[in-house]
Amino acid sequence: MTSRSRSDDDEKRTEDFHAVQNSPLFCRPWTLNGISPRLIESHYENDYGNALSSLNAITAELEALDPATTAAAVIHRLKRDEATLLNSTLLHELYFASLGGDGRTLPEPMAQAITRDFGSVKRWRDEFIALAYALAGSSGWVLLTYVPRDARLINHTAGHEQSLAGGIAILALDMYEHAYHLEFGANPAAYVVAFMRNIEWGTALERYHNAVKVEPPPRLRQKQFADLPSITVEEVKGMLESRKPVQIIDTRPRHYSTRAHEIMQGAVWRDPERVDEWIGELSKAGPVVTFCVYGFHIGCETAVTLRKAGFDARYMVGGHYAWKAIKGPLTLLEDTSSSGPGPIMERIQQEEPSADPPLE
Amino acid sequence: MYQMKPLTCDPKAIKGMSERLIVSHYENNYGGTVQRLNAITAQLAELDFATAPMFLISGLKREELIATNSMILHELFFASLGEGGEPGRALHDALIRDFGSIAAWLAEFAAVGKALRGGSAAINWPNVARAYAEVAQSP
DSSP states (O other): HHHHHOOOHHHHHHHHHHOOOOOOOOOOGGGGGSHHHHHHHIIIIIIIHHHHHHHHHHHOOOOOOOOSSSOOHHHHHHHHHHHHHHHHHHHHHHHHHHSSSSSOOOOOHHHHHHHHHSSSHHHHHHHHHHHHHHHSSSSOEEEEEEETTTTTTEEEOTTTTTOTTEEEEEEEOOSGGTHHHHHHOOOOOHEEEEEEHBBOOOOOOHHHHHHHSOOOOOOOOGGGGGGGGOOOOOHHHHHHHHHHEEEEOOOOOHHHHHOOOOETTTTOOOOGGGGGHHHOOOOOOOOOOOOSSSSSHHHHHHHHHHHHTTOOOEEOOOOOHHHHHTTOOOOEEEOOOOOSSSSHHHHHHHSSOOOOOOOO | OOOOOOSSOGGGOOOOOHHHHHHIIIIIIHHHHHHHHHHHHHHHHHOOOTSSSSHHHHHHHHHHHHHHHHHHHHHHHHHHHSOOOOOOOOHHHHHHHHHHHHHHHHHHHHHHHHOOTOOOOOOOOHHHHHHHHHHOOOH
16 A cells, blocks of 8 residues: 555555545536536546545554554654545545536425525525635635534534534535636635536435434433433523523532532522422422432432422433533522521412413 | 533542542533533624625634534533443444454554643543453453
8 A cells, every 4th residue: 555665564464454445536527517627637636636545654554553652742643644634535525526416406305404404595505605705715625514413504614634523514615725726726706606506416415314314412311210301401591581480499419518609590409308398388380390410310309209299390401510501690509408488489479370381 | 502411421420530520521611612602603693694704704613613513522522431341242343343452442542642631631541541451351
């Protein structure tokens, strides 16, 4: 794979070496509208070809090293170059596969997905083109990427050395100078217009269909509380801001609360060991939210107890620290010894009887 | 609007890292990132891309990418922590296919971590590597 001389040992290593195979040119250069075959040929042969052969040289070098004994700086440089060249290879393949259509006809499912995530196809197009123009003075990629975490499409720019974590790019526009200077010289805007006129939406849709098969990262699973209704910190914040009546009980363990000095605003602390003593303060007319430090056990167990007693109780996912992480308002936790009728009922009684449907 | 993910590891149960370290990392770094990302997204939604100044577009989009990556990678980091032990069968087989052996993968992963150093001083990679190698070798 590489031309440099290697010892017999090294030769043996290269047999297992994971070479990345060349991918043939995906678009038919003679069919493109306003982009000449010469530009595509040079781009494919020189830029894509160089990225691929450099990648394979680096990979061979890396595989011959013992990472446990190699200097950290060497590993760092090689791994950085490997990621950059692999990205460059993959994005060039995507770029050539993005070309070959008329750019105008979006298949219906593609137009629907873009409208769902950008508001309209026009808005998507304006954003994509604006990102390309903004790169004209420098260089980089403009990408339309599917993000499994949120099951949505996003436009973004990136260098070879960047990617969007867990994202799957389905359309790529190369805004490095090598992609256009041969033909468009100092007029990248004309190149962007030509690219938009040649987008092959059919295969973009195919890539989108493949991308949406990727499941979002698995959620936190708590088998013992799988059937217990929960509520997110954002939802609770929304309820408080819209002044929906809700009884929020902080059930962090006593040993924890005695050394804590702050509490979620709108919550009252009650000892999770003594539910019987304070359950009478709660009203069945409104929902109850319980939480503990991180949301793993105690808040859940308290919610189970309250549900058994007939309350519309659920636990707040992530607990006290998830509330803090969204910068939810806090107040001073002064006294955790109180067990008399607290403000739980009062808060309910101050509000008009809720016209909203109860939480599901 | 990006939603926060709850902490997926129990901070009290992570060997070699204190509860305080994990909780502060989650609350301040991760929480701050999601807040920032939502602020950036809100600004981008207000833009008219056809007329907005380019430096504004490229600045906001760059920050959006950085914050999105930081959010997703932090979530993966917290989800990567747990009780230790061995990778499951399918992952075990995949690591052997692509790296030759579990030990080879671990040596490379640890070496890359060590080479980055900055920001990960609290993680004692050699110790993690040793502990993992011992687990991996035990029958």
